[in-house]
Amino acid sequence: MNRYPWWKYAILGIALVVGLLYTLPNFFGEAPAVQVSSGKATLKLDASLAGRIEQILAKAGLRSDFVQFDGNSVKARFDDLDTQGRAKDAISKALNPDPSDPSYIVALNLLPRSPHWLTAMHALPMYLGLDLRGGVHFLMQVDMKSALTKRAESLSGDARSLLRDKGLRHTGITRDGDSVEIRFRDAETTKSALNVLTDQLPDLQWVQSTDGAEIKLTGTMKPAAALRVQETAVKQNITTLHNRINELGVSEPVIQQQGPDRVVVQLPGVQDTAKAKDIIGRTATLEVRMVDDSTEALAAAAGTGPVPFGMERFVERGGSPLIVKRQVVLTGENLTDAQPGFDSQTQEPTVNLTLDAKGARVFKDVTRDNIGKRMAILLFEKGKGEVVTAPVIRSEIGGGRVQISGRMTTEQANDEALLLRAGSLAAPMEIIEERTIGPSLGAENIAKGFHSVIYGFAAIAVFMCLYYLLFGVFSTLALAFNLLLLVAVLSMLQATLTLPGIAAIALTLGMAIDSNVLINERVREELRGGASPQAAISMGYERAFATILDSNITTLIAGIALLAFGSGPVRGFAVVHCLGILTSMFSSVMFSRGLVNLWYGRQKKLKSVAIGQVWRPDGGTPAAKV
Amino acid sequence: MEFFRIRRDIPFMRHALVFNIISLVTFLAAVFFLVTRGLHFSIEFTGGTVAEVAYSQPADIDKIRSTVEALNLGDVQVQNFGSAHDVLIRVPVRADVKQAEVVGRVFTAICQAESGTVGAKQFVSDKGEAISKQVCEAGSAEPVTLQRSEVVGPQVGKELAVDGLKALAFVVIGIMIYLAFRFEWKFSVAAIVANLHDVIIILGFFAFFQWEFSLPVLAAVLAVLGYSVNESVVIFDRIREAFRKYRKMNTHEVIDHAITSTMSRTIITHGSTQMMVVSMLLFGGQTLHYFALALTIGILFGIYSSVFVAAAIAMWLGVKREDLMRSTAKETDPDDPNAGAVV
Numbered sequence: 017m018n019r020y021p022w023w024k025y026a027i028l029g030i031a032l033v034v035g036l037l038y039t040l041p042n043f044f045g046e047a048p049a050v051q052v053s054s055g056k057a058t059l060k061l062d063a064s065l066a067g068r069i070e071q072i073l074a075k076a077g078l079r080s081d082f083v084q085f086d087g088n089s090v091k092a093r094f095d096d097l098d099t100q101g102r103a104k105d106a107i108s109k110a111l112n113p114d115p116s117d118p119s120y121i122v123a124l125n126l127l128p129r130s131p132h133w134l135t136a137m138h139a140l141p142m143y144l145g146l147d148l149r150g151g152v153h154f155l156m157q158v159d160m161k162s163a164l165t166k167r168a169e170s171l172s173g174d175a176r177s178l179l180r181d182k183g184l185r186h187t188g189i190t191r192d193g194d195s196v197e198i199r200f201r202d203a204e205t206t207k208s209a210l211n212v213l214t215d216q217l218p219d220l221q222w223v224q225s226t227d228g229a230e231i232k233l234t235g236t237m238k239p240a241a242a243l244r245v246q247e248t249a250v251k252q253n254i255t256t257l258h259n260r261i262n263e264l265g266v267s268e269p270v271i272q273q274q275g276p277d278r279v280v281v282q283l284p285g286v287q288d289t290a291k292a293k294d295i296i297g298r299t300a301t302l303e304v305r306m307v308d309d310s311t312e313a314l315a316a317a318a319g320t321g322p323v324p325f326g327m328e329r330f331v332e333r334g335g336s337p338l339i340v341k342r343q344v345v346l347t348g349e350n351l352t353d354a355q356p357g358f359d360s361q362t363q364e365p366t367v368n369l370t371l372d373a374k375g376a377r378v379f380k381d382v383t384r385d386n387i388g389k390r391m392a393i394l395l396f397e398k399g400k401g402e403v404v405t406a407p408v409i410r411s412e413i414g415g416g417r418v419q420i421s422g423r424m425t426t427e428q429a430n431d432e433a434l435l436l437r438a439g440s441l442a443a444p445m446e447i448i449e450e451r452t453i454g455p456s457l458g459a460e461n462i463a464k465g466f467h468s469v470i471y472g473f474a475a476i477a478v479f480m481c482l483y484y485l486l487f488g489v490f491s492t493l494a495l496a497f498n499l500l501l502l503v504a505v506l507s508m509l510q511a512t513l514t515l516p517g518i519a520a521i522a523l524t525l526g527m528a529i530d531s532n533v534l535i536n537e538r539v540r541e542e543l544r545g546g547a548s549p550q551a552a553i554s555m556g557y558e559r560a561f562a563t564i565l566d567s568n569i570t571t572l573i574a575g576i577a578l579l580a581f582g583s584g585p586v587r588g589f590a591v592v593h594c595l596g597i598l599t600s601m602f603s604s605v606m607f608s609r610g611l612v613n614l615w616y617g618r619q620k621k622l623k624s625v626a627i628g629q630v631w632r633p634d635g636g637t638p639a640a641k642v
Numbered sequence: 643m644e645f646f647r648i649r650r651d652i653p654f655m656r657h658a659l660v661f662n663i664i665s666l667v668t669f670l671a672a673v674f675f676l677v678t679r680g681l682h683f684s685i686e687f688t689g690g691t692v693a694e695v696a697y698s699q700p701a702d703i704d705k706i707r708s709t710v711e712a713l714n715l716g717d718v719q720v721q722n723f724g725s726a727h728d729v730l731i732r733v734p735v736r737a738d739v740k741q742a743e744v745v746g747r748v749f750t751a752i753c754q755a756e757s758g759t760v761g762a763k764q765f766v767s768d769k770g771e772a773i774s775k776q777v778c779e780a781g782s783a784e785p786v787t788l789q790r791s792e793v794v795g796p797q798v799g800k801e802l803a804v805d806g807l808k809a810l811a812f813v814v815i816g817i818m819i820y821l822a823f824r825f826e827w828k829f830s831v832a833a834i835v836a837n838l839h840d841v842i843i844i845l846g847f848f849a850f851f852q853w854e855f856s857l858p859v860l861a862a863v864l865a866v867l868g869y870s871v872n873e874s875v876v877i878f879d880r881i882r883e884a885f886r887k888y889r890k891m892n893t894h895e896v897i898d899h900a901i902t903s904t905m906s907r908t909i910i911t912h913g914s915t916q917m918m919v920v921s922m923l924l925f926g927g928q929t930l931h932y933f934a935l936a937l938t939i940g941i942l943f944g945i946y947s948s949v950f951v952a953a954a955i956a957m958w959l960g961v962k963r964e965d966l967m968r969s970t971a972k973e974t975d976p977d978d979p980n981a982g983a984v985v
Contacts (some may be wrong), residue, residue: 049770097770100770101766124770124772287775288775447793448797454787467921468930472920476914479913516858516861519922520865523915526917530915537910540644566824566875566876570868570875571868571871573812573868574817575865577813589858
């Protein structure tokens with residue numbers, strides 16, 4: 017009666033193998049590596065860089081374990097520190113011919129040392145939280161009010177040009193907080209204006225009121241539109257932060273949205289808060305200037321003549337130099353949005369810019385006077401400018417809507433729009449939480465957590481084996497199996513492991529043994545009641561199961577509450593706690609039963625089981641060995 | 643080995659009143675301390691700044707305190723943390739002080755007090771990771787290093803407190819619904835009252851000793867709540883079983899029997915969990931200290947309350963055989979002539 021069908025053993029076997037495989041990467045430690053990431057917003061990395069770095073390394077005679085491109089950066093792993101150092105020098109020399117203006121950030125880093133076949137099957141070591149590896153953590157609050165104000169500003173500009181196009185006279189457009197106010201003299205104009213505005217500006221909700229002799233239309237942003245503005249603001253800020261943080265050369269930066277208006281930035285390995293804050297807070301600026309295409313300027317661009325007075329030489333993204341006037345036409349402040357799109361006639365990919373009221377006015381004048389000439393949009397970062405794009409002006413552009421088109425792929429249009437937006441943060445951010453953990457403290461925390469688990473486990477194991485003999489051994493094995501599964505699942509999910517997480521591992525193990533104690537006590541009780549050993553095992557497991565289920569569910573309820581409402585350290589605790597409860601159900605019931613069945617199941621005439629002394633109040637002979 | 647050699651059911655319920663009075667007294671004492679002393683919340687809840695620094699020499703707390711106080715940052719706390727070399731500096735939130743700069747200012751000040759200068763230092767760790775760091779250097783020595791710092795805005799703290807209360811409410815309601823559904827409302831009320839009384843007692847300890855109440859402690863409290871409800875569940879399971887099995891026993895005797903027969907399991911499991919917690923208490927260091935302490939109190943009182951309090955409350959509430967048999971009466975009614983063979 018205590019036999020498992022083969023498929024149950026198969027499940028246990030598979031769980032054991034998978035558990036071992038995914039736990040394995042945690043034992044390899046870390047190896048020195050070099051990470052190459054983009055040093056400029058205008059430079060986008062692709063897979064070809066990996067090949068280039070491989071060539072550079074081959075030329076320098078350095079052997080790397082592998083060179084791989086992971087979407088944001090190229091990483092190369094080395095055997096020892098010496099090779100790592102030399103590789104860094106070789107790579108930075110080859111990639112950055114001008115060390116004062118590096119295009120690539122080459123940084124020393126660590127990568128898991130696990131063999132490639134493990135990494136290939138996504139068996140990665142557990143992802144350690146900052147309290148275990150050291151680093152900085154920022155929680156930033158996006159100032160949504162200013163994002164909304166910015167949007168209202170651009171909408172009031174749109175309203176102004178709309179009314180002008182339709183020839184509707186108003187006596188003034190003002191922006192008050194997040195709303196737009198337009199005044200009219202007579203009811204008829206108001207009516208037609210209202211029609212146009214509701215039609216063309218679907219983001220606003222208009223309310224009519226009288227203000228003295230005048231009629232006032234007040235447009236407030238619809239909740240859905242306001243939500244969209246906030247969402248894009250957070251997204252844009254995250255993109256901008258990504259670009260900037262690349263510069264720190266951090267191996268696994270975390271930049272995530274938290275809640276509707278917050279961004280978490282975690283930079284493992286970074287200890288210099290001042291520098292990190294500096295980089296996060298830095299603003300890149302965007303400038304629009306006119307290009308000089310005169311013969312002297314062309315000669316200067318080619319490098320054969322001097323740069324004319326009042327001009328500057330810049331490099332266009334992708335290579336060729338340009339001579340640009342020093343005079344600034346517009347700055348990024350006047351640019352409210354940049355989006356990729358398609359031309360309605362030619363279906364070509366385009367980049368669509370939206371300017372605010374002031375920008376639109378200036379732009380109209382400039383384009384009217386400069387038809388056929390080129391203008392350059394420059395991005396300044398760290399005091400150095402680069403031309404993002406330099407389109408030819410085909411006609412006068414009014415209304416603040418600018419379309420850049422021609423010879424672009426959709427991807428290029430996307431990149432360009434991103435760069436133009438990257439100019440500044442969509443809305444200012446404020447650091448509301450900051451945490452720094454030194455690397456030595458992190459290592460200490462790992463050791464402390466590890467020791468807690470090991471010694472606690474050992475104490476329980478010794479006790480169980482003494483008190484329940486062979487059943488105690490089974491219970492201990494089941495507990496070890498639980499630990500294995502838990503570590504494997506954590507590695508698989510790449511959930512962040514923190515010190516409270518390690519505490520949760522310890523606590524979960526301490527609680528998981530409860531199931532086995534319940535079972536063992538039940539089996540003893542059945543034996544005490546006079547059941548045959550085989551029947552006692554079977555009944556013990558069966559009867560204990562309902563209780564185990566109940567108690568795990570109540571614990572799980574607490575775990576889920578922590579997961580739902582907890583943040584930071586509590587979340588780390590809750591994730592492990594919940595997973596641990598689930599794995600313990602499997603290991604302590606199914607795995608330990610599997611072991612018992614393997615050991616005792618085939619013995620038809622089982623006389624006794626080793627579960628420790630079964631004491632009877634009536635003093636009868638126990639069925640079990642002492 | 644068998645620790646528990648009990649011949650007869652122990653008449654726990656005869657002393658139910660005594661147990662309940664003990665509980666009530668501890669509970670009231672806990673509430674009293676919570677009200678009069680209040681909890682010593684960590685900066686996660688209150689907002690503020692914490693910096694942990696390590697000195698190469700045993701730290702002179704008074705000197706550090708006067709240095710930091712000279713910065714006029716408000717009510718600053720300076721204390722040893724773990725060893726004589728480690729010092730924890732707490733700075734409260736103040737409207738006129740820019741929070742983001744506090745750590746930098748404090749570190750610069752205590753560095754200058756050790757006649758050092760703060761500078762950025764780039765180095766490669768022995769594993770091969772490039773690290774840039776602000777260090778305090780006096781000649782070639784590093785008299786003080788910044789181990790950890792934490793800055794929490796006041797608004798974040800408030801949210802955490804609210805979320806904590808929400809989590810507690812969720813746990814309480816979740817468990818009550820589950821128990822009411824699984825057993826009967828009287829049990830669910832009894833279990834929750836018993837275990838909330840544990841929670842209050844844990845908090846009472848934290849208020850009395852002014853131990854720091856941090857987020858991990860909150861996690862521990864909630865985990866213990868879920869865990870000690872287990873205990874009640876196990877006993878209730880037994881009560882239900884005993885009601886079915888021993889038709890001649892009255893409610894008193896049934897509860898006594900249930901408690902007696904689960905006693906050995908209760909002590910052993912709690913003992914095992916406690917071993918783990920003791921291990922954390924011994925090896926987990928400062929960070930896990932209060933976490934483990936909260937668990938210890940929770941586990942010890944958990945045994946007491948779920949055994950003596952929960953069952954007693956269920957008894958006062960008037961649990962009857964019928965309450966538990968109703969749902970399953972059909973399957974187990976021995977008088978039913980149509981019932982098939984029962985295994």
